[in-house]
Amino acid sequence: MKSTISRRNFMKVSAISGGGMLLSFSFLNANANLKQTGENLFSPNAYISLNSDGKVVIMAPNPEIGQGVKTSLPMIIAEELGINWRDVKVEFAPLKDEFGRQSVGGSGSIRGRFNELRIVGATAREMLTTAAAQTWGVPVSECYAENGKIKHSPTGKSLNYGMLASKAAELAIPSSPKLKDPKDFKIIGTRVNDVDASKITSGQALFGIDTRREGMLFAMVSRPPAYGKKLKSVDDAETLKVNGVKKVIKLENSVAVLATSTWSAKKGRDALIIEWEAAEKLESSSAHFASFEKMVMDENVEPARNDGDFETTKSQASKVLDVTYEIPTLSHGQMEPLNFFADVKEHQVELYGPTQVPGSLRAQVSKKLNIPEENIKVATPRQGGGFGRKLMTDNGVEAALISAAAKSPVQVQWTREDDMQNDFYRPAEMYRFQATLSENELLGWYQSGVAIGRGARGNSYVAGALDNYRGIGQGYESNTPIGWWRAPGACTLAYVAESFMDEICVELKKDPVAFRLEIFDKAKVNPVGRLSYDPDKYKGVVEHVAKMSNWGNTPKGIFRGFSTWYSFGSYVAEVVDIELVNGKPRVVKVYCAVNCGRVINRSGAENQVQGAIVDGICHAMFPKVTFVNGAVEETNFHAYKFLRMKDAPLDIEVDFVDSDEAPAGLGEPALPPVAAALSNAIFAATGKRIRKMPFNEQLT
Amino acid sequence: MPKYTLSVNGQTMTAEVDEDTPLLWVLRDHLNLLGTKFGCGVAQCGACTVHMNGNAIRSCVLPISAVSDNEIVTIEGLSKTGDHPLQIAWEENDVSQCGYCQAGQIMAAAALLSRNPTPSDEDIDRSMTNICRCGTHVRIRKAIHSASEKI
Numbered sequence: 001m002k003s004t005i006s007r008r009n010f011m012k013v014s015a016i017s018g019g020g021m022l023l024s025f026s027f028l029n030a031n032a033n034l035k036q037t038g039e040n041l042f043s044p045n046a047y048i049s050l051n052s053d054g055k056v057v058i059m060a061p062n063p064e065i066g067q068g069v070k071t072s073l074p075m076i077i078a079e080e081l082g083i084n085w086r087d088v089k090v091e092f093a094p095l096k097d098e099f100g101r102q103s104v105g106g107s108g109s110i111r112g113r114f115n116e117l118r119i120v121g122a123t124a125r126e127m128l129t130t131a132a133a134q135t136w137g138v139p140v141s142e143c144y145a146e147n148g149k150i151k152h153s154p155t156g157k158s159l160n161y162g163m164l165a166s167k168a169a170e171l172a173i174p175s176s177p178k179l180k181d182p183k184d185f186k187i188i189g190t191r192v193n194d195v196d197a198s199k200i201t202s203g204q205a206l207f208g209i210d211t212r213r214e215g216m217l218f219a220m221v222s223r224p225p226a227y228g229k230k231l232k233s234v235d236d237a238e239t240l241k242v243n244g245v246k247k248v249i250k251l252e253n254s255v256a257v258l259a260t261s262t263w264s265a266k267k268g269r270d271a272l273i274i275e276w277e278a279a280e281k282l283e284s285s286s287a288h289f290a291s292f293e294k295m296v297m298d299e300n301v302e303p304a305r306n307d308g309d310f311e312t313t314k315s316q317a318s319k320v321l322d323v324t325y326e327i328p329t330l331s332h333g334q335m336e337p338l339n340f341f342a343d344v345k346e347h348q349v350e351l352y353g354p355t356q357v358p359g360s361l362r363a364q365v366s367k368k369l370n371i372p373e374e375n376i377k378v379a380t381p382r383q384g385g386g387f388g389r390k391l392m393t394d395n396g397v398e399a400a401l402i403s404a405a406a407k408s409p410v411q412v413q414w415t416r417e418d419d420m421q422n423d424f425y426r427p428a429e430m431y432r433f434q435a436t437l438s439e440n441e442l443l444g445w446y447q448s449g450v451a452i453g454r455g456a457r458g459n460s461y462v463a464g465a466l467d468n469y470r471g472i473g474q475g476y477e478s479n480t481p482i483g484w485w486r487a488p489g490a491c492t493l494a495y496v497a498e499s500f501m502d503e504i505c506v507e508l509k510k511d512p513v514a515f516r517l518e519i520f521d522k523a524k525v526n527p528v529g530r531l532s533y534d535p536d537k538y539k540g541v542v543e544h545v546a547k548m549s550n551w552g553n554t555p556k557g558i559f560r561g562f563s564t565w566y567s568f569g570s571y572v573a574e575v576v577d578i579e580l581v582n583g584k585p586r587v588v589k590v591y592c593a594v595n596c597g598r599v600i601n602r603s604g605a606e607n608q609v610q611g612a613i614v615d616g617i618c619h620a621m622f623p624k625v626t627f628v629n630g631a632v633e634e635t636n637f638h639a640y641k642f643l644r645m646k647d648a649p650l651d652i653e654v655d656f657v658d659s660d661e662a663p664a665g666l667g668e669p670a671l672p673p674v675a676a677a678l679s680n681a682i683f684a685a686t687g688k689r690i691r692k693m694p695f696n697e698q699l700t
Numbered sequence: 701m702p703k704y705t706l707s708v709n710g711q712t713m714t715a716e717v718d719e720d721t722p723l724l725w726v727l728r729d730h731l732n733l734l735g736t737k738f739g740c741g742v743a744q745c746g747a748c749t750v751h752m753n754g755n756a757i758r759s760c761v762l763p764i765s766a767v768s769d770n771e772i773v774t775i776e777g778l779s780k781t782g783d784h785p786l787q788i789a790w791e792e793n794d795v796s797q798c799g800y801c802q803a804g805q806i807m808a809a810a811a812l813l814s815r816n817p818t819p820s821d822e823d824i825d826r827s828m829t830n831i832c833r834c835g836t837h838v839r840i841r842k843a844i845h846s847a848s849e850k851i
């Protein structure tokens with residue numbers, strides 16, 4: 001396979017001290033780049049640095065929020081470079097243009113970077129090969145790379161990379177390095193442990209919360225206690241008496257207390273006497289749902305998708321199902337409460353902390369502080385979870401503003417209560433479904449979704465397989481903020497649509513697996529309108545999971561549910577096996593078949609899938625956010641309930657369908673199907689259809 | 701401010717802090733032992749789990765004034781070189797995702813194994829009450845069982 005580096009791609013190789021080689025790579029838009037930096041196209045940065053002692057450092061370009069990309073992205077480079085994984089040291093890359101797109105979200109890191117990073121590795125390998133050939137005076141075609149060495153086939157002699165690094169650095173950069181044949185992959189597709197595994201297990205892995213710098217103060221911030229409230233006045237007399245408190249800074253709509261320790265900052269913050277006033281409507285969840293109930297019944301809303309004529313199918317139907325599903329607001333609840341370190345000097349800013357979008361943080365801080373972006377350094381440590389919360393930059397921007405006002409390096413620490421009240425939530429939603437059924441056929445499908453903010457606009461996969469489909473999505477305006485929550489849209493739509501599918505199967509007395517296969521056959525043979533998925537791939541995972549779980553032969557004492565969903569380029573099908581313990585479900589096993597294209601790190605990929613399944617079960621079963629007059633009622637984990645070990649599946653079996661296709665997304669796609677598979681299993685066990693999250697409240 | 705003398709990881713350490721300061725923040729901010737994490741501050745998540753006289757406790761709700769001469773062990777002191785059977789099992793099973801909860805998980809598991817070297821699934825269900833938001837529960841269970849075989 002040949003690859004081409006387009007003219008938009010730039011590479012630079014430079015010798016580094018000690019006779020090494022530094023390779024940097026960039027795929028910026030050429031013109032934009034020229035405008036910005038004139039002739040100086042390249043800064044001395046790199047993905048790969050080879051030392052003369054044979055050590056290889058590979059930079060992990062994207063933030064690590066627990067999705068494993070600090071391990072998997074460097075694996076791609078190492079594969080093409082032709083080195084032993086155990087000789088690789090991985091470091092986080094700071095935010096720099098030559099590292100390409102450094103944000104994480106939408107399960108996009110590997111999807112977006114697979115080819116780009118292969119070229120990075122292959123370029124270096126090709127230059128090292130040429131360097132060896134020149135050293136020996138033999139044709140390049142007689143030389144090949146293996147385990148950190150260039151070998152000469154005819155004679156068997158070899159030179160290791162360290163010895164070739166400086167010579168390679170002087171060579172011209174190949175314009176189209178040859179990529180490996182995937183059948184020769186030695187690292188990609190294997191099981192590799194997290195590069196920070198031993199640091200994590202010994203307590204040495206450092207997160208944003210662990211940032212410690214000379215002269216740094218710890219800060220806590222008092223923010224509005226309810227959405228719609230604004231800062232009126234503050235009295236800090238008591239705060240200034242607290243041991244360790246150094247400063248109080250009033251911001252636009254909050255007050256920061258800076259102290260010599262986290263606890264002092266918290267005590268000082270809690271001692272503030274603040275008057276907040278209602279500046280906007282103070283909203284409540286009960287009112288949200290009351291409005292939703294009316295909105296989902298309105299059939300005259302312009303549909304987002306309309307195939308055939310759903311209304312006419314009612315006259316042919318022997319039965320019409322008409323049901324409503326309800327989904328509460330959720331918080332992200334990432335384990336590491338938000339924090340950020342900022343050191344704002346007059347012309348120089350350092351930002352360090354948890355964010356999924358370091359680039360947009362830099363842009364926003366630049367604007368707010370009126371400091372050019374090139375004077376702002378941003379880097380990210382390991383992060384204690386993301387789940388979409390850190391696509392918002394409020395924590396980093398706030399820290400920069402506090403540091404600027406206080407003229408001090410500052411570590412802003414949030415409490416869990418701060419996190420719960422100041423989130424960008426997964427919006428509450430409501431869906432109404434109707435299905436028109438003949439004796440043994442689904443004739444038409446109607447869905448109408450309402451969600452806070454953007455609205456509920458996705459479609460079920462029956463769109464494309466049915467002659468009559470009507471899909472409506474409406475948004476509901478609110479001052480309770482919404483954001484992106486793992487597998488946005490898909491995570492809830494899959495629950496409602498796949499539970500409703502199960503209701504249809506029960507009515508039609510069809511096997512849930514067989515019925516899905518029928519639908520995908522229809523979509524393939526006779527698609528209606530636009531088809532947004534590949535029916536064969538959908539069928540592939542459904543059949544695969546049926547085989548894994550020995551579908552049709554449910555073990556004794558076990559109740560099963562099935563569900564499948566496609567998102568972020570990946571197809572996932574799941575079977576959930578439960579037992580009833582005192583009337584409550586215990587998930588004993590989950591089977592999961594995934595088609596995500598080529599798998600990079602088998603251990604990491606499996607971990608993501610297992611984690612997404614537990615995440616999906618957790619949020620189907622337990623937590624919810626309730627707004628009461630703008631304030632979140634569930635202020636901490638005593639009320640915002642998470643799954644514990646006793647509620648976790650005993651086993652999750654994951655199988656990846658073999659694929660030579662480019663990798664698709666994986667951080668999110670295994671989450672959407674599981675809630676429905678669980679609710680369908682609960683129905684199988686109890687005859688009770690769960691149409692409202694959290695399930696646990698429905699089971700008492 | 702009062703001065704406290706503590707026994708942490710077999711060493712005597714001192715800290716000058718307010719008496720209501722939770723042990724967690726003394727460890728993190730005053731003794732620079734950053735392996736013990738903060739997750740909720742209300743004894744719910746277990747990210748702050750340390751051992752006091754061998755028992756797992758949640759250090760975010762234990763005021764320093766109540767620690768007295770009890771022996772505290774943090775993740776940094778669980779083993780000399782990170783080779784406690786659980787630490788090895790955690791690595792072998794590639795348990796971590798974000799990793800933030802894992803020090804607390806390992807400390808909770810270590811306390812469990814020290815009083816019950818061969819825990820059943822039910823024992824693990826009962827004792828392992830820490831939150832892992834990333835959902836590594838299946839691998840945590842596996843790692844505890846495999847460490848238990850090696851003890």
Ligand code: FES
Pocket residue numbers: 737738739740741742743744745746747748749758759760761
């Ligand atoms: S921080 Fe102590 S239990 Fe959560």
Ligand code: FES
Pocket residue numbers: 066335384385796797798799800801802831832833834835836
């Ligand atoms: S590994 Fe992320 S919270 Fe447990």
